[in-house]
Amino acid sequence: MFLFDLHCDTIGRLHDSVCLKPGESVFLTDRERLPKEDTLLHNHGYLALDRMEGIDWCQCFAIFMPDQYRGPDAIAYFESCYRYFQSQLAQNPSRLAQVRTVGQVKSALSEGKAAAILTVEGGSALGGNLARVGRLAECGVRVVTLTWNGENELASGNATAHGFSGFGREAVAELEQAGIVADVSHLNDRGFEELTGFARRPFIATHSDARSVHNHPRNLTDDQFRHIVSIGGIVGLNFCVHFLADDPDPAFPRLAAHLERFLRLGGEDTVALGSDYDGCEVPSWLDPGEKLPALYQEVCAGFGQKIADKLFFTNAADFFARWERGM
Ligand SMILES: [Zn+2]
Known part of the structure; x- marks a missing residue:
C-alpha cells in the first residue's frame, strides 16, 4: 500500500x-508525553518507523509551533525541533530519507525507505x-501552515477574528517565491477569503474535514473546498475525532461521509x-498508524480502488509534481 x-x-x-523536562512543554499534557527513551524508530506514539514497515510511506512531518511562542522564542523552538528531526534522520539512514521533490519521494520508496x-x-x-523564509527553504520545508488556532504575525487562526497583516501578505508572496x-x-474564514x-x-x-458534514471551525465550508478544487490544490482528511463527528469514537461511515461530501463537490483529484x-485523538480503529491498511480496504470497498489510490497517494504526489512545474 502506498501512503502519502x-x-x-x-x-x-x-x-x-x-x-x-516534564512541565516545560506547552504542547503536551503529562498524559501525552512519551517515554524519554522513545525515538522516531521505536516509540509509543501513533507513528514509528519500525511499526510502519511494509507500507510505502511518504510522511509530511510538521514542526508544530505552539501559540505561546513568538519572535525569538519561536525561532529558537523551530531550530530545536529541526535539530531533533535531523538527529532522527541521522540515526535511521537505511530506513528514512528527507525528500524535497516527488522524484526524491519515489527514489526513497524504491530503496525501501520512508520518505520524510x-x-x-x-x-x-x-x-x-x-x-x-530563506532559512525554512534551506531546511527543506515544503509547506507552511500559515497559523495555528491563535493570531500570529501573519494572520488569525480559527479561534481568533482578524485577517491578514501586511507582513502576512508579504510572507505568503515570499513563501510562494x-x-x-x-x-x-x-x-479563520476571514483569512481564507482574503x-x-x-x-x-x-x-x-x-x-x-467538511464543515457541512460536521460543523467545526477547523473544517472547510463547501465554498472553501470548491475554491481549493478550482485552483488545483489538495485537502487532507483529518482523523481527529472532534472534526469528524460528535461521537467520541467514530466508525468508518463517519469518515466516509466527509470523503463523500468532498467527492460530491468535485474533489476526486x-x-x-x-x-x-x-x-489529536483519532478513532480507535485508526490508532496507531499501522492500522491504516484497514482504512484503505474500507475505502476500496466503499468507493473503489481508483478513489482509494488517489486518496492515499496519487493526488498528493500529483499536486507536488504540478507545484514543482510551477503550476
Ligand atoms: Zn493542526
Whole structure:
C-alpha cells in the first residue's frame, strides 16, 4: 500500500517528550508525553518507523509551533525541533530519507525507505522576519501552515477574528517565491477569503474535514473546498475525532461521509490524507498508524480502488509534481 500523509505532529511530540523536562512543554499534557527513551524508530506514539514497515510511506512531518511562542522564542523552538528531526534522520539512514521533490519521494520508496517531507505548522516560525523564509527553504520545508488556532504575525487562526497583516501578505508572496506551499488548515474564514484575493499560487489544506458534514471551525465550508478544487490544490482528511463527528469514537461511515461530501463537490483529484497523528485523538480503529491498511480496504470497498489510490497517494504526489512545474 502506498501512503502519502500530509500532516502529523510526531516530531514535535517526540521533541518535547525527549528534549524538554516534564512541565516545560506547552504542547503536551503529562498524559501525552512519551517515554524519554522513545525515538522516531521505536516509540509509543501513533507513528514509528519500525511499526510502519511494509507500507510505502511518504510522511509530511510538521514542526508544530505552539501559540505561546513568538519572535525569538519561536525561532529558537523551530531550530530545536529541526535539530531533533535531523538527529532522527541521522540515526535511521537505511530506513528514512528527507525528500524535497516527488522524484526524491519515489527514489526513497524504491530503496525501501520512508520518505520524510518537512513542514511547519504555524507561520510564527518566521519570528516576524521575512528573511527567515530563506532559512525554512534551506531546511527543506515544503509547506507552511500559515497559523495555528491563535493570531500570529501573519494572520488569525480559527479561534481568533482578524485577517491578514501586511507582513502576512508579504510572507505568503515570499513563501510562494521560495517554492513553499501555503496551508490554510487552522486559518479563520476571514483569512481564507482574503487569501483567495491575493495568493498568486495554489494553496492547500493539509488536515481539515467538511464543515457541512460536521460543523467545526477547523473544517472547510463547501465554498472553501470548491475554491481549493478550482485552483488545483489538495485537502487532507483529518482523523481527529472532534472534526469528524460528535461521537467520541467514530466508525468508518463517519469518515466516509466527509470523503463523500468532498467527492460530491468535485474533489476526486483533490482529496488526500492529513492524519494529524500525534496531534489529536483519532478513532480507535485508526490508532496507531499501522492500522491504516484497514482504512484503505474500507475505502476500496466503499468507493473503489481508483478513489482509494488517489486518496492515499496519487493526488498528493500529483499536486507536488504540478507545484514543482510551477503550476
Ligand atoms: Zn493542526
